Amino acid sequence: MNLLTEALNIRYPIFQGGMGNISNSILTAAVSNAGGLGTIGAGTMDPNEVERIILETKKLTDKPFAINLALGVSPFIKEMLSLAVKYSVSAVSLSAGNPAPYIPKLHIHNIKVITVTASVRQAVKAAEAGADIIVAEGYEAAGINSPYETTTLTLIPQIAKAVDVPVVAAGGIADGRGLAAMLMLGAQGVQMGTRFIATKDAPFHPNYKEKILTAGDTETVIVGRSVGRIRRVIKTAYAEKLLSEEKHGVSLEEFNSLTTEDIHKIGAIEGNGEKGFMNSGQISGFIDDLPSVSELLESMMAEASSQIKKISNMF
Numbered sequence: 001m002n003l004l005t006e007a008l009n010i011r012y013p014i015f016q017g018g019m020g021n022i023s024n025s026i027l028t029a030a031v032s033n034a035g036g037l038g039t040i041g042a043g044t045m046d047p048n049e050v051e052r053i054i055l056e057t058k059k060l061t062d063k064p065f066a067i068n069l070a071l072g073v074s075p076f077i078k079e080m081l082s083l084a085v086k087y088s089v090s091a092v093s094l095s096a097g098n099p100a101p102y103i104p105k106l107h108i109h110n111i112k113v114i115t116v117t118a119s120v121r122q123a124v125k126a127a128e129a130g131a132d133i134i135v136a137e138g139y140e141a142a143g144i145n146s147p148y149e150t151t152t153l154t155l156i157p158q159i160a161k162a163v164d165v166p167v168v169a170a171g172g173i174a175d176g177r178g179l180a181a182m183l184m185l186g187a188q189g190v191q192m193g194t195r196f197i198a199t200k201d202a203p204f205h206p207n208y209k210e211k212i213l214t215a216g217d218t219e220t221v222i223v224g225r226s227v228g229r230i231r232r233v234i235k236t237a238y239a240e241k242l243l244s245e246e247k248h249g250v251s252l253e254e255f256n257s258l259t260t261e262d263i264h265k266i267g268a269i270e271g272n273g274e275k276g277f278m279n280s281g282q283i284s285g286f287i288d289d290l291p292s293v294s295e296l297l298e299s300m301m302a303e304a305s306s307q308i309k310k311i312s313n314m315f
Contacts, residue, residue: 002188002189003166003188004133004166004168004188004189005189007112007132007133007166008037008064008090008091008112008133009064009090010032010035010036010037010063010064011035011036012034012035012036012189012297012300012301013168013179013188013189013190014031014035014036014037014179014189014190014191014192014297014300015036015037015039015066015114015135015168015170015189015190015191015192016028016031016036016037016038016039016191016192016193016196017039017041017068017141017142017170017191017192017193017196018039018040018041018042018043018068018070018093018095018193019039019041019043019193019279020041020042020043020044020070020073020143020261020264021041021043021044021045021261021262021264021265022041022043022204022261022264022265022268022269023039023040023041023042023043023045023053024053024203025040025053025054025056025057025059025060026060026201026202026203027196027199027201027202027203027293028040028053028057028061028065029057029060029061029063029065030199030201030202030292030293030294031065031196031293031297032057032061032063032064032065033060033061033063033293033294034293034294034296034297034298035063035297036293036297037064037065037066037090037091038057038061038063038065038066039065039066039067039068039093040053040054040057040065040066040067040068041067041068041070042067042068042069042070042074042076042080043070043073043074043261044073044074044075044260044261045074045076045261046076047076047079047080047083050067050076050080050083051083051087054067054083054087054089055087058087064090064091065089065090065091066089066090066091066092066093066114067080067083067084067089067091067092067093068092068093068094068095068116069081069092069093069094069095070095070096070097070144071094071095071096071097071098071099071102072096072097073096077102081102081105081106084106084109084111085106085109085111088109088111089111090111090112091111091112091113091114091132091133092106092111092112092113092114093114093115093116093135094113094114094115094116094131095115095116095135096116096144099113099115099126099129099131100125100126100129103129103130103131104130107130112132112133113130113131113132113133114131114132114133114134114135114168115131115133115134115135116135116137116170117134117135117136117137117159118136118137118138118145118146118148118150118155119146119148119150119155120158120159120162123136123159123162123163123167124162124163127163127164127165131165132165132166133165133166133167133168134159134163134165134166134167134168135167135168135169135170135191136152136155136156136159136160136167136168136169136170136187137152137155137170137171137191138150138151138152138153138154138155138156138169138170138171138172139151139152139171139232140152140171140172140232140281140282140283141170141171141172141193141232141281142193142194142220142232142233142279142280142281143193143231143232143233143279144229144230144231145222145230145231145232146230147228147230149230151171151172152169152170152171152172152173152182153172153185156169156182156185156186156187157185157186159186160185160186160187161186166188166189167186167187167188168187168188168189168190168191169182169185169187169189169190169191170190170191170192170193171281171282172281172282172283173190173191173192173195173283174192174194174195174283174286174287175195175286175299175300175303176299176300176301176302176303176304176305176306176307177303177304177307178190178283179300179301179303179304180303180304180307180308180311183304183308184308184311193279193281194212194279194280194281194283194284194287195283195287195296196293196296197209197212197268197280198212198213198284198287198289198290199290199291199292199293199296200290200291200292200293201292201293202293204268204269205268205269205270205271206271207271207272207273208267208268208271208278209290211234211236211273211278211280211284212234212280212284212287213287213288213289213290215234215280215284215285215287216285217282217285217286218285219234219235219280219284219285220232220233220234220235220280220281220282220284220285221233221234221235221239221243223239223242223243223246223259223277224242224246224255224259225246226246226250226255227246227250227251227252227255228252229252229255229256229259231259231277231279232279232280232281232282233277233278233279233280234278234279234280234284236267236273236274236277236278237273237274238263238267238273238274238275238276238277239277241258242255242258242259242277245258259277263275263276263277264276264277264278264279
């Protein structure tokens, strides 16, 4: 029995990571229809825009999906929570802040609460506050990351040991072998972002997908370390510009102005690597095909099952 799939009424223990302002109904619905948990990332979008995406998603799927709220980023948390309740969203994923004040309010409306954590301490506090599911995200992941820089490999077994609620592994996973590995480490499932970008269903610019498909194993870089705002992106001219600005002493305020969600959209949606950045996890160096979301999830489950049996036979 998988506690994760049972709690969320999904077929496969595979989540889509929140993608902030590049979130869309097409990919969210595709993941949910394929048996996973699609996720709308609210980012810094206004409530009207998020409501539009929710309504579009509900037209495209009758399966469960989630909304991710970055507590320290979105200025509309109260409004987003109201939208989740209004449209009976199955789950709300809380990241980048303290989830404790919001968990009881969501539970009243039978909404499952997922919290994104990057340390054992954060995970334990979230579980004590009533979180239903803990996503443990390692340093390999795309986008804004924890300053702890703890890898997924070391983070998952420690958090799985420390809490009694289902744990989902995020960061560095793109296939069935990665899923099997995380299950062996104590997770109940996985969350992926970069892998879902490189799918036929994802409505992102071909340049973005091509950068992932042709990436080598060292094609991502960390920007923002000098100002304590770690973000993993794929190497582009704009990423080099960010690193140059840091080298010459950029301030946190200046760095934030250079890494807004609008600038991310220039890279991801318009495909312009000169004027915008493209979030990408380290696993991009492994990805070299463009399946549909359905094909991806089915192949992952088959491969994970095969790998687990293969390892079992070794003993």
